[in-house]
Amino acid sequence: MPSKKVLEEKQQVVADLAEQLKKSCVGVVVDYKGISVADDTKLRKELRESGDQYKVVKNTLLKLALKEAGIDGLDPVLEGTTAVALSDKDYVHAAKTLYTFEKNNKGATLKVKAGFIDGKVLSKDDVAELATLPSKEELVAKALGSLNAPITGFVTVLNGTMKALVIALNAIAEKQGVEA
Incomplete structure (x- = not known):
């Protein structure tokens, strides 16, 4: 004992x-x-x-x-x-x-x-x-990346639309400048 x-x-x-x-x-x-x-x-x-x-x-x-x-x-x-x-x-x-x-x-x-x-x-x-x-940091990074992806895609689409609009306006302005 x-x-x-x-x-x-x-x-x-x-x-x-x-x-x-x-x-x-x-x-x-x-x-x-x-x-x-x-x-x-x-x-x-x-x-x-x-x-x-x-x-x-x-x-x-x-x-x-x-x-x-x-x-x-x-x-x-x-x-x-x-x-x-x-x-x-x-x-x-x-x-x-x-x-x-x-x-x-x-x-x-x-x-x-x-x-x-x-x-x-x-x-x-x-x-x-x-x-x-994966570690907690890796999981958080993946989650943030997946949350960020739609926003990035949306910005890319907006940039493409804005670029197309600028090109179209520029073409119209050049056409009117040639006619004047």
Whole structure:
């Protein structure tokens, strides 16, 4: 039986982790076994720069925190070495970063296990699909481009009409100038 102090520390860790899970819009659970320190440092830096959190967590503590946060269904993947990446802003970046790292570093054994989005559990394949979505900035740019396209077309048509009108008026003026 652990001492009272150790038990209180673990309860605090679970409470803090549960709070982070509740605040997060997306989370990706990975098996980080076999990753080198250099690769891990590079991965952590990339996640941190975009505002994502990445932490190694004991499976038992993560199970308790997930239960407290109301996220059910991840228990089967919580075996072996486990780390979790959480984001409270961007739905895509953490999944994209981890999926790309797994794909590009075949020598490292970091593997995406599963994830969640807004409390709903995602399979490994779902996380891969999420990772292939364009970023928020790309989606906004595409939306603005599609909104801008009709306006641009309208301006082009007006310019063509105005140009044709000027040419016609110029031709009439030249014709009347020749007759006078």
